[in-house]
Amino acid sequence: MFKHLIFIGVVLVLGCSSCEKNIHIQLHDAGEELVVDGSIENKKPPTVVLTRSLNFFSAIDTNLLKTLFVHGAVVSVTGNGHTVTLSEHEVDTLNGNKYYYYTTDSSDADLMKGKEGQTYTLNIETEGKNYEAETTIPKGGFRLDSLWWVWGMKNNKPDTTRAYLMARITDPPILGNYARYFTKRNDEPFYPGLNSVADDEVTNGTIFDFQIDRGVNKSDKIDFNNYGYFMPGDTVTLKFCNIDKATFDFWHTWEYAWSNEANPFSTPTVVLGNIKDALGYWGGYAAQYKTVIISK
Numbered sequence: 001m002f003k004h005l006i007f008i009g010v011v012l013v014l015g016c017s018s019c020e021k022n023i024h025i026q027l028h029d030a031g032e033e034l035v036v037d038g039s040i041e042n043k044k045p046p047t048v049v050l051t052r053s054l055n056f057f058s059a060i061d062t063n064l065l066k067t068l069f070v071h072g073a074v075v076s077v078t079g080n081g082h083t084v085t086l087s088e089h090e091v092d093t094l095n096g097n098k099y100y101y102y103t104t105d106s107s108d109a110d111l112m113k114g115k116e117g118q119t120y121t122l123n124i125e126t127e128g129k130n131y132e133a134e135t136t137i138p139k140g141g142f143r144l145d146s147l148w149w150v151w152g153m154k155n156n157k158p159d160t161t162r163a164y165l166m167a168r169i170t171d172p173p174i175l176g177n178y179a180r181y182f183t184k185r186n187d188e189p190f191y192p193g194l195n196s197v198a199d200d201e202v203t204n205g206t207i208f209d210f211q212i213d214r215g216v217n218k219s220d221k222i223d224f225n226n227y228g229y230f231m232p233g234d235t236v237t238l239k240f241c242n243i244d245k246a247t248f249d250f251w252h253t254w255e256y257a258w259s260n261e262a263n264p265f266s267t268p269t270v271v272l273g274n275i276k277d278a279l280g281y282w283g284g285y286a287a288q289y290k291t292v293i294i295s296k
Contacts, residue, residue: 034070034131036273036280038122040114041241041287042137045104046077048086048122053279069100070126077112079120084112114284122275122282133275137284141177141242142200143170145207147290149236152229162229163294165212165236173205178248180285182239183215185230190239191215194227194259197243197251212238218258233296240288246274247283 038048050070075086086102093099104112114120117139124131145168152159171177177200182190193213213228214236230236249272257269273281 034124034126034129034278034280036122036124036131036133036275036278036282038133038280038282039285040077040079040112040120040135040137040283041285042114042116044114045109045112046086046114046120046122048075048102048124048282049100050075050102050124050126066097071100073102073124073126075102075125076123077120078123079118080112080115082108082111084108116286120282120284124278129277131275131278133282135247135274135282135284136244137286138177138242138244139286140172140174141286142179142240143172144168144238144240144288144290145170147212147238147292149230149292149294160232162226162231163234164214164229165238165292167210167212167238167240167290168207169203169210169240170207171200171203171205175200175204176245177204178243178245180241180243180247180251181212181215182241183212184237184239185214185234190237191217192251194218194222195255197248197255199248230294232294234294235291236294237289237291240290241285243283243285246272247281247285250274250281250283 033053035051035053036048037051038046040046050073051068052070054068071088073088076083077086078084084104087105088100088102090098090100114137116137119134119136122131122133122135147165147167149163149165152162152164165183178197179199180192180197182192182196184190192215194216195213196215211228214230216222216227253269253271257271260267260269271279273279275282
């Protein structure tokens with residue numbers, strides 16, 4: 001009997017090994033695409049960053065990143081009864097590199113400041129191609145009523161070494177409101193939350209309290225042991241924005257794809273941009289601001 005089992009085992013091994021086949025997958029180069037990061041906020045002029053996409057297997061370094069910005073494009077925004085051509089500007093970053101973006105000049109900045117309830121059309125001409133997108137800065141929608149902070153908890157007791165934010169928000173009884181939030185801590189920039197967008201499928205027509213996690217720079221490694229918290233003595237500003245559905249769809253799918261990029265078992269996600277034949281988005285923001293200081 002034992003000999004028969006050995007024989008069967010050998011047959012199975014040989015059978016399995018004979019079925020092995022080397023599979024070679026030829027991945028096609030998708031080619032460069034225009035990437036657009038454009039937005040307009042109430043009471044502020046539009047800002048548009050143009051770059052080129054990278055091949056998935058590209059070796060990324062500083063020299064390569066410098067070449068990604070698209071220069072010399074003709075970028076215009078139509079809205080408020082005007083069409084304004086944006087100019088290319090540059091700023092120095094902390095590591096000595098330059099960052100390029102398109103916005104209004106001081107002479108026409110007042111003509112193209114965002115207004116709630118208005119629709120804005122972005123037009124881009126570069127390398128013989130034309131790209132266009134439209135966004136609306138919502139009027140109404142979620143209302144940020146109040147903002148406060150609460151100590152964290154440790155061993156079922158208040159932890160006075162860290163705190164989190166709470167906001168009270170009113171959602172009018174009209175389904176179809178969308179929001180995105182950012183937080184600013186002391187002199188840091190505004191950073192979006194790890195999951196920064198929300199809709200009103202559950203909250204429609206209610207007044208609700210909502211925990212606001214501290215925004216993060218997604219380029220940095222995130223410390224999930226302390227994620228979401230602020231420190232005693234921090235001055236914290238919440239930027240809470242009503243957005244249109246296209247802007248919500250873009251960030252909702254982008255953040256889902258980003259959170260699953262290292263998971264080989266996750267379902268592939270298509271990021272839903274609103275610019276035909278290009279990657280990225282053009283979005284309008286109706287921003288509300290509130291600030292609190294966390295006690296030391």
